[in-house]
Amino acid sequence: MKVWYRNHRPLWFDLILKETPVSAQDTSPSPPERVLNVLGAFLAAPPEGTPPELVEELARIGGTGGDPLPPSLFFEAVEQSPLAISITDAKATILYANRAFEALTGYAREEVIGCNESILSNNATPRSVYEQLWRTIGRRQTWTGTLVNRTRAGGDYLAELIISPVLDDAGEPRYFLGMQRDVTKMHQLEAALRQQKARIETVLDAAPVIMVLLDCVGRVILDNQEYKRLLGDLRGREPLELFAEALRAQAGVELLACCGAGEGFKDVELSLSLPGSGGTRWFSCSATPVDESEASARSYFGAQPERGEHRLLLLANDITQRRREIERAHLENLRARLAEQQLMHGMREALAAAIYQIQGPLNLIQAAAGMMRSGGGHADALAGMLEQISRSGAETLAALSAALPEEPREAGVLVNVNTLLRQVLEIQTERLLANGIVVDWRPAPLLPEFPGHKNQLRAMFKQLIDNAIQALGEGRRAQRELRLSTRALDGEVEILIEDNGPGIAPEERYRVFEPFRSGWRNRRGRAGMGLALAQEIVNAHGGSIEVDPDFTDGCRIRLSLNTARKEER
Ligand code: FAD
Numbered sequence: 001m002k003v004w005y006r007n008h009r010p011l012w013f014d015l016i017l018k019e020t021p022v023s024a025q026d027t028s029p030s031p032p033e034r035v036l037n038v039l040g041a042f043l044a045a046p047p048e049g050t051p052p053e054l055v056e057e058l059a060r061i062g063g064t065g066g067d068p069l070p071p072s073l074f075f076e077a078v079e080q081s082p083l084a085i086s087i088t089d090a091k092a093t094i095l096y097a098n099r100a101f102e103a104l105t106g107y108a109r110e111e112v113i114g115c116n117e118s119i120l121s122n123n124a125t126p127r128s129v130y131e132q133l134w135r136t137i138g139r140r141q142t143w144t145g146t147l148v149n150r151t152r153a154g155g156d157y158l159a160e161l162i163i164s165p166v167l168d169d170a171g172e173p174r175y176f177l178g179m180q181r182d183v184t185k186m187h188q189l190e191a192a193l194r195q196q197k198a199r200i201e202t203v204l205d206a207a208p209v210i211m212v213l214l215d216c217v218g219r220v221i222l223d224n225q226e227y228k229r230l231l232g233d234l235r236g237r238e239p240l241e242l243f244a245e246a247l248r249a250q251a252g253v254e255l256l257a258c259c260g261a262g263e264g265f266k267d268v269e270l271s272l273s274l275p276g277s278g279g280t281r282w283f284s285c286s287a288t289p290v291d292e293s294e295a296s297a298r299s300y301f302g303a304q305p306e307r308g309e310h311r312l313l314l315l316a317n318d319i320t321q322r323r324r325e326i327e328r329a330h331l332e333n334l335r336a337r338l339a340e341q342q343l344m345h346g347m348r349e350a351l352a353a354a355i356y357q358i359q360g361p362l363n364l365i366q367a368a369a370g371m372m373r374s375g376g377g378h379a380d381a382l383a384g385m386l387e388q389i390s391r392s393g394a395e396t397l398a399a400l401s402a403a404l405p406e407e408p409r410e411a412g413v414l415v416n417v418n419t420l421l422r423q424v425l426e427i428q429t430e431r432l433l434a435n436g437i438v439v440d441w442r443p444a445p446l447l448p449e450f451p452g453h454k455n456q457l458r459a460m461f462k463q464l465i466d467n468a469i470q471a472l473g474e475g476r477r478a479q480r481e482l483r484l485s486t487r488a489l490d491g492e493v494e495i496l497i498e499d500n501g502p503g504i505a506p507e508e509r510y511r512v513f514e515p516f517r518s519g520w521r522n523r524r525g526r527a528g529m530g531l532a533l534a535q536e537i538v539n540a541h542g543g544s545i546e547v548d549p550d551f552t553d554g555c556r557i558r559l560s561l562n563t564a565r566k567e568e569r
Helices: 002-008 011-019 031-044 052-062 071-080 099-105 127-138 184-206 225-233 239-251 255-261 320-375 377-403 417-434 454-474 530-540
Strands: 084-089 094-097 143-150 156-167 173-182 210-215 220-223 265-274 279-290 311-318 413-415 437-442 450-452 480-489 492-499 544-547 555-562
Touching: 031 052, 031 071, 031 084, 031 094, 031 156, 031 173, 052 071, 084 099, 094 099, 099 173, 127 143, 127 156, 127 173, 156 184, 184 220, 184 225, 210 225, 210 239, 210 255, 220 225, 225 239, 239 255, 239 265, 239 279, 239 311, 255 279, 255 311, 279 320, 320 377, 320 417, 320 454, 413 417, 413 454, 417 437, 417 454, 417 480, 417 492, 450 454, 450 555, 454 480, 454 492, 454 530, 454 555, 530 544
Parallel strands: 437 480
Antiparallel strands: 084 094, 084 173, 143 156, 156 173, 210 220, 210 311, 265 279, 279 311, 413 450, 480 492, 492 555, 544 555
């Protein structure tokens, strides 16, 4: 600071300092001389703690650069200064006060000269403040602070004060230079602002919605408790960054661009993944542009805020609970549909089995009839009877075939195999847990969607997982594992379903796909039609299914579904 002053001090100070030095012998020079003397000494060596703006202001009053004011004019400038200036002796007895001091305090200078500055004291200032004031200036440092003062008329005002000691040539405080301004209005405004802010914060914090006010570079201007709670859940990662990323990735909305353009949006649903066991949380987000009134000088005549000065209020409503309920209801629905389908398959299997069973005897009867016919003669009557049996048997078959329920035709929609497998796994969770099976689920991060029949595919995946569960139950492994993975290949999606159960013998690899082929030890409820139907479904999707011959640690079913196939209408 002293270095600054040396570079900027007006020329006339050197003159004053030479002619009117502050000395211990200095006996009451005339007011102008004393003022110039004190100010000159102060500016020559501003005490520690003096605000640079004050030194600058006083230097400006005296005129800087090549055109310094003569001392008489400088004294007049001090007199006219808008800053209330007073000069006291070492005991705070007022020796000089300028016009602004008179205007601020209501005392004429003749009334206050000779009085202690305590004449302005109001009982509302704590004693400790005065003690600190005197300790500071006693250490030859500048004190800055706020006191509650009283005017001559008895009105209170809040004075922002700067008190600087001016030392004599022996280094002792000879004078004190006091400068004060009324900051009552500012204090009232600040108090009103604080109160307003407290009110707004109370309302924001009471709202059960995340609220955050941001600027166009993504800074948080204001937030509420719900936002802070999410910040905690995210372990310090700024929620605003995650919202911006999720809005971009999941809804194509650029949050900061919206802020810059002064545009909002409504009810955009997105999900955030929370670290640890936080799981996925769903939010419905809306944003409203906020045009804050501009505080800069150029806005005085109503200039509009710059593009970058817009604000955006982002509201995020946590809809995780609702979302979970919808998903649960969806799964329940699926579960019911799968059970229905399973029932239908059961019926189909049973009827198909009956047809199959009847076919055998019928064949025999037909053969016997043929033989008898070739034997000739008396056997004709028997042959006629057998033919009748055969005819009625064929009619039974036709009736049974007609009774077979039609597989419901399902509309082809775009399917994502990962979603279907995940749904089936969720439905099977309880069974998998009850059987102590560890599931290793490795979906491909990105799978092409293709036209297919969701219900059929879901039923097929359930059948294959059911098979794996049964195989694991019949195996002897202590650790039961089910591994599922998907990957996108050229024009197809490959699905691997592996279990570390007893596996399928090489000679059975193809036969297991025949109808009524069953190798289970426990055949209850299993007609041996599961893989036959799975093959039918895979074929309908232009794909293939096989038992992987290279897999020896159990059974691996490899499916591939054609993604390039056009849906038949
Ligand atoms: P006081 O008994 O005067 O002082 C209270 C405490 O201050 C004392 O216990 C003591 O610790 C300390 N103290 C007082 N005088 C001295 C001293 N000479 N040396 C060392 N310590 C001392 N006060 C205001 O209320 N309003 C103002 O605007 C104001 N402006 C001031 C401007 C200048 C330049 C200076 C030097 C002082 C100013 N003061 C002002 C402080 C004022 O002089 C009084 O100290 C204060 O008002 C308290 O007065 P009091 O009578 O209540 O208590």
